[in-house]
Amino acid sequence: MKIKKGFVLREVGGETVVVPVGELSKTFHGMINLNETGAFLWRFYTVDHTIEEGVEALCGEYEVEKETAAADVEKFAAILTNNGFIE
Amino acid sequence: METVEKLKIEDVLREKGVYVGPTVGVSMLPMLKSRRDTVVIRPKTERLKRLDVALYRRGEAYVLHRVLAREEGGYLIRGDNCYSDEHIPEDDVFGVLTEFFRKGKHILCTDKKYLKYAEKRIKTYKTRRFFVIFKGKIKGAIRKIVRIFIRKKKSVR
Numbered sequence: 720m721k722i723k724k725g726f727v728l729r730e731v732g733g734e735t736v737v738v739p740v741g742e743l744s745k746t747f748h749g750m751i752n753l754n755e756t757g758a759f760l761w762r763f764y765t766v767d768h769t770i771e772e773g774v775e776a777l778c779g780e781y782e783v784e785k786e787t788a789a790a791d792v793e794k795f796a797a798i799l800t801n802n803g804f805i806e
Numbered sequence: 807m808e809t810v811e812k813l814k815i816e817d818v819l820r821e822k823g824v825y826v827g828p829t830v831g832v833s834m835l836p837m838l839k840s841r842r843d844t845v846v847i848r849p850k851t852e853r854l855k856r857l858d859v860a861l862y863r864r865g866e867a868y869v870l871h872r873v874l875a876r877e878e879g880g881y882l883i884r885g886d887n888c889y890s891d892e893h894i895p896e897d898d899v900f901g902v903l904t905e906f907f908r909k910g911k912h913i914l915c916t917d918k919k920y921l922k923y924a925e926k927r928i929k930t931y932k933t934r935r936f937f938v939i940f941k942g943k944i945k946g947a948i949r950k951i952v953r954i955f956i957r958k959k960k961s962v963r
Contacts (some may be wrong), residue, residue, distance in 0.1 A: 727907075727910075728884065728906055728910075729826055729844055729846075729912075731824060731826050731846050732824060734824075736826040738826055738827050738828055738844050739828055739846070740828055740841055740842060741841050741842070741843075744828040744830070744841045745841075748827075749827075750818070750825065750826045750827055752822070777934070
C-alpha cells in the first residue's frame with residue numbers, strides 16, 4: 720500500500736493537515752486533518768508498505784497493543800482506499 | 807484521521823477555524839504560485855488592515871487578494887500580480903491569510919521580511935504597471951512592423 724503522489728503534509732497550529740498540490744489539486748479539493756497516529760501512518764505509507772509492516776511500525780513508535788494497532792492501521796487503510804488516496 | 811467532508815471554505819472556517827489548501831491562479835504571483843504553494847486561512851474576526859490578504863467570493867470563485875486600504879464599508883483590494891483595483895464590501899470578506907508555505911517554506915504573515923515584501927509590492931505598483939503597458943506597446947509595435955514587412959514582401963512577389 721502506498722499513498723498517491725501529489726499530497727503534502729503541513730503542520731499548522733499544532734495540527735497536521737494534508738493538502739493536494741500540482742495536478743492532484745485539480746481533482747481533489749480538500750484538506751485532510753490527521754491526528755498524531757494518522758500523521759505517523761501517512762508518512763509511513765508514502766513509501767510502499769504492507770498492513771503488517773504498518774502495524775509493526777505503529778507498535779514500535781507507540782506503546783500500543785498489537786490488536787489495537789492492527790485495528791487502527793486497518794481503519795486508516797480503509798479510509799485511504801475509500802477516498803482514492805492509494806496508488 | 808477523519809473522512810473527507812465536502813464543505814465550502816466558509817463552512818470549513820466556521821467549523822474548524824482554519825482552512826489549509828493549495829492556491830490556484832496567478833493573481834498573487836510572485837508570492838504564491840498556482841498549485842505549488844499552500845495557504846492557511848483563518849476566519850475574519852476584526853476589520854482587516856493594509857497589507858492583509860483577504861479571502862472573498864466572486865461568484866463561484868474564491869479570491870485571495872491584498873488589502874491596499876480600508877474604505878467606508880469595505881476595502882480597496884488588489885492582487886499582487888494584478889493591475890486593477892477592486893472595492894470589496896466588508897461583509898463579502900470572510901477570511902484572512904495568516905500564514906503560507908512557499909516552495910515548502912513556512913512563512914507567517916506577521917514576519918517582518920514578509921511585511922517588507924508586501925509593502926514593496928504596493929509601493930512599486932506604478933513602476934510595474936508602467937513597464938507592463940510599455941512592454942505591451944513595444945510588442946504591438948513589433949507586431950505592426952512584422953505585418954508591414956510581410957505585406958511588402960508579398961507585394962514584391
